[in-house]
Amino acid sequence: MILQALCGYYDRFAEANSSEIAPPGYELNSVSCCIVLDKEGNVCDVIDMIDEFEVTGSKGKKEKKRQPRKMITPQQPKRSGSRPEAAFLCENASFIFGVYKDRAGAEYRFKASRDIHEKVLAGLEDEGAQAVLAFYNNRKQGTYLYEGVDTSYFEDGGNIVFLLDGESDFIHNRPEIQAAWNRHLAQRSTEASIGQCLVTGEVLPIARIHGNLGGFGQDKPTVVGFNQDSFVSYRKEKGDNAPISENAAFKYVTALNMLISDRNHCMHMHGDKLLFWAEREAPVEEQAILGLMEGGTSQPDKLLDEVRNREIASILDSLYKGKSPEELGLDPHVRFYLLGLSSNKTRVVVRYFYVNTFGQLVTRLQLHHQDIHIAGPTWEPEHPSINKILIETAVLHKSENVPAPHRSALVRCILSGGLYPNSLYMAMLGRIRAEAAANAKTAINRTRIGVIKGYLNRLSRKSNNKEEAITVGLNKEDKTISYLLGQMFALLEKAQSDALGNVNASVVDKYLNAALASPQQVFPSLLSNAEKHFSKSKKYNIKMRIREIMQDIPSNGYPKTLNAEDQGRFLVGYYHQQQDIYTKKDKLDSKKDDETSKDSDQNHEEGI
Template identity: 30%
Template sequence: MILSALNDYYERLLCNPNAGISPPGCSSEQISYAIVLDREGSVVAVDDIRDTSSKRSVAKRLIVPASFKRSGSVFKPFFLWDKTSYVLGVSGVVEKAKKKQEKGEDLSAKEKKELKNKIERLPQEFESFKRFHVDALNGTEDDGLNAFLHFIKNWNPEKFSEIDFFGKHGDGFLDANVVFRLDGDHGYLHESPAARVLYNQPVASGKEEKAAMCLITGETGPIARIHESIKGVKDAQSSGASIVSFNKESFTSYGKNQGENAPVSAKAASAYITALNYLLKSERQHIQIGDATVVFWAEASNNEDASVAEDIFAAFLNPEDDDLREAGKIRDALELIKLGKPLSSLDVRLRAETRIFILGLAPNASRLSIRFWETDTLEAFAKRLAQHYEDLHLEPSPWKTPPAIWRLLLATAPSRDGKSKSGDVPPHLAGELARAILTGGRYPYSLLGNIIMRMRADGDISGTRVALIKGVLTRFRRLGGKGTNNGDLPMSLDTKNTDPGYLLGRLFASLEGIQRGALGKEINATIRDRYYGAASATPASIFPILLRNTQNHLSKIRKEKPGLAVSMEKEVGEIFGLLGTTFPKSLRLENQGHFAIGYYHQSQSRFAKKSEQEVIHSNEGEDA
C-alpha cells in the first residue's frame, strides 16, 4: 500500500512541470564540472558549473542517468557521468599524497592505508568505466557520443597533470562528479536523444535483473535486485537507508536472493524512491515529530487542488506559523469545522474528497521503520485535527495559536529552566500520539503517566502539559475508558466540580496564592516547588502540614491587607465545603490528572482577577 501510493504520486509528479522530478531511469545528482570535448575526443575546456550564488560554491543538481548502490568490491560505473576516479582514473587521495611526498613530508598511518587502497582500486575503476562505455556506445552514430567514445578509448590517467584545463580548478576538481559536453552544443551528452535510448536499456543500467511480476504494479518486467537509498530521514545513516532490503542470507527463502524475495520492478522501485526522496527534501511536505520524520501528500483531480490541500494540511500539522495571515487562516478553518461548514467555504479549491497520505519514518540501523501510515480524505483529517485542538482547549488558553504536535511532545521531556530537548522525548510516544491525533482515537494512556511524572520531578506545571492531561482524560471518557464517566472535562474553572482530585488541585493553588500574598517577592520557593508531587499523590500526608503553615501566612495578610485575607479565606472555605474535612490517603493516576487541571484553573483564575483589579484601579486613576 505504501509503495504503491508513492509510485502513483511519482506518476503525478511527472505530469507537474514545476516539480522538477527525475524521469524514469534518471536521478538528481550533485555535479560540479563539465568536460568539453571536440569531435575528435580531445579535451578543449573544463567548465565549473557549481552554484556560486552563495559565499561557498556548491555542486549543482542535474538530472542524469540513474545512480545505484556500489559495494566496495564491485566496480560499476554510471552512464556518461561519474566521479573523477572512474572517469579519468585520478583521485584526490593519490594526488595529495604525491604533493606531500614531493615536499618531503611524511604520511600518517591512516593516509598510507588510504593511499594503498586507492592505488589498488583506481585502475579497476577506470577500466570498468572505459570497458562499459566502449560496449554501450559501440556502433553509435551520434556525434557527441562518438566524440566521447574517442576520448575514453584514448585517455590515459598519466595525461591528467599535462592538461592545464584540469589543473586550473585545483584540488576541488578531484573526486568531484563530472559530465560531458560536445564543443559548440549547449546540452550535455547524457541529454541527447541517442543517449536517452541507451540508458533506458539494461546494458546502461549497470544491473543484472531477472524478470518477475511486480508487487506494486502487477506488470511483468525486470525486478530491482537492490533498492536505492532513501536520504533525509533524521538520525538515519548519512549515506541513506532502505525500506526494502535483503542483505543477509537469513533473509532469503526458497533460493531467492535479495530483491527476488519481494519482487518490485526496477521502474517501480526507482519511482517510489524518487518520490520519497523528493518529499524528504521538501520543506512544505516534511515535518519532524519526535524521532519520526513525517512526509505527506495529496491526491486530487488536478495539481492546483492537491497543492492547496497540502498547504492547509501542513498548516494543520504545524500551525505555529510566523506568517500571521496563515495563522489566521488556520483559526478560520478550525472555526468552520466547528460550525459544521465545509472547508470549501474558506477556499473553493479545498475539496472534501481530496485524499491525503501521511507516512512517518524512523531510523533503524541501515533500514527505516514505519512509525505510522495513515490515509483518508482531507475532510476526515480536518475534523480529527479540529477535535484534537478542541480536546486540548483550556481557558485561559496557554497559547495564541494551537501547538504543533512536535511542541506537544516536548512537554513529555524533562524541563530544564523551562526548556526541553527533542532528543529527550520518549521515542514510542511520537508515533502513538501522532497516530491517535490522525485517527481520532484515544491518546496513549502512558502519556498521562509520563507527564505527571515529569511535573512531579521538575515542578513545571505548564499550560501545555495540563492541556495534554485534559486531552488524554477527555478522550478516555468520551471513547469509553474503563472506570470513567462520560463527558468532557471543564475548559475553565468549574466551581461546582466535586471531583476530589480537581478540588485538591484547586485547594493547593489557593494555599500557594496565600503564601505568595504573605511573602510577596521575598519568597525563594513556593509550596509548589517543594510539595506538588507529594500533595498530588498522597494528599493526607501533606495537606494538614500546608494548612498549619497557611494560618501563619493568613495572620500576616490580615495585618497588611485585611480585605485580601477575607477573600482568600472565603475561597478556601468554598473549596472545603465541596471537599469535606477528610483528605484521601492517595490519588490514582487519573485523579492526579484532575489535580493538575484543578490547580491550573484555580491559579489562572487568580491571575485573571489580579488583571481585572489592575484595570479597575487604572480606570479610577483616569477618572480622577
C-alpha cells in the same frame, strides 16, 4: 497498498510532464560543482554549484546556509562493499579523478568510472560524448586538473557534473546521450529475471535491488531488501523473494524521495517522518492538513504568493474554530494518504499507514486540538504541534531523548480519534514531577497540561461519563476532589508570593511531588503555615476562595494518595486556578493603567 499509492503519486506527476519528478533511469541529486570541458576534453573552468541563502535561526537571527543545487541526473547505482559501482555523468571526485585515501581504491574507482562512460558513450558522434571520453583518455589518474583549481570543490564528497564549453545545458541532458543511457538501461533489464509484479500485476523484469531513500542522515535505507542467505527461498535471491518490477520499484522509490525532500509533504518528528499526499492535485487541502498537524506554527510557503499564504492562514483559523471544509469551499471527499517511516540502519520501518478523506482527517485533527485546548498565556502555543507535544516528553527537551514509541503512538491516536497513549500521559506527569523542583513555571506548561486534559477527557468520553469532562478554563462547578486540591495549591502559592515576593523555592517547587503523592499529609500543614499570608493578598481574596473549596472537601478529609488520573486532574486544577489568578491580575492592572492614563489626559487638558 502502500507501493500502489506511491506509484500512483509518481504517475500523477509523470502524466503532467512535471519537471519536479525524474523519468525512469534518472533521479533528483544534489550537485556541488560542474566541470566545463572543451571539445578536446580539456578542463576550461570549474563552476561552484552550491547555492547560498539566508535562513532565520533558532534564536531569530539571520544565518547563511549553503546547499548543493538539486537537479535531475542519471540514476546512481546502489553501492556497498570495497568495489562499488560507478555512476554515469554525476559522480564524486574519488571516481572522476581517482582521488582517494589509498592508491588501490583510487585506481579502482577511476577505472570503474572510465569504463562505464566508455561502455555507454562508445560510438556516439555527439560533441558532449566525445568531450567526456577525451577527458578520461587525457587524464592521468590521481592528479588534479590543472594548477589553480580549488581542490575544495572535490574534497567534500559532493557530486560533479559536466558542461560543454559554450553550451547552456549540462552534458547529461543532451538528447543523444540520454538515448544512449536509456539503451544501456534497457540492455540491463533484459538480463533481469521475469516475473509477475506484486504492485501492477504485469509480467515484467523484476528489480533485484531496490533504490535507497535519502533524508535519514547517514543511513541510506531501503523499503525492500534481502541481503542475508537466510532470506533465500526456493532458490530465489534478492528481490525475487518479493517480485516487484524494475519500473514499479523505480516509481515508488522516486515518489518517496520526492515526498521526503518536500517540507510541504513531510513532517520530521524526532527521527520519524510523516509523509502525506492527496490522490489528486489539492494544494490548499494539503496545506490545511500540514497546518493542522503543525499547530499553525508552519512558516509561510515561499513558493506561494502572499495572497495564497493569507488565504491558507484564514482557512486554518476557521478550521481551528470548528468550521467544516464545505463551509470554506474545500473538497471533503479528496482522498489522503499518510505514511509514517523510520530508519533501522539498512531498512525502512513502516510505523503506520492511513487512508482517509480530507473531511474525516480534518474532523480528527479538530477533535485533537479541541481536546488538548486549554486557556493559557499568549506566549505559549495555543495549538501545539505534534513535535511540540513530543519534545515535552523528552529529558532536557532534547530531540534524541523523545521515546520512540511515543512518536507513532501519538499520530495513531490523533488519526484514529482513539485514546491518547497512556505512556504519553505518564511521561507528561513524569517530566512535571522531575522538573518542578528546579523550575515549576516551565515544568507545568500549557502544552503538558493540555495533553493531560486531552487524555482525561478522552478517557472520560470512553467511559460515557461526560459530566466529569475537563473544561478549557477554570470550572468552579467541578467538585472532583483532586481538581479542588490543585486549585487550593495554586491559591497557597499565590498567598506566599503576595506575602514574600519572589522566593528561591516556592510552595510548588518544594511540595508539588509530596502533594501529588500524599495530600493528607501535606495540605493541613500548608494551610496552617499560610494563615499569616492571607492578609497580604488584596487583589484576589484567597482566604475566601480557599474557604469555598474547603466546603466541597468530603467530610472524611483529604485523600491519602492520588492515582495517576487524579494526579492529572490535580495539575489541571492547579493550572486553571493559576491562569484565573493572573488573568484577573492582568485585567486589574490594565484597568488601573487605563484610569491612570485618563487622569493624566484630564490633568494635561486642565493645564492647557
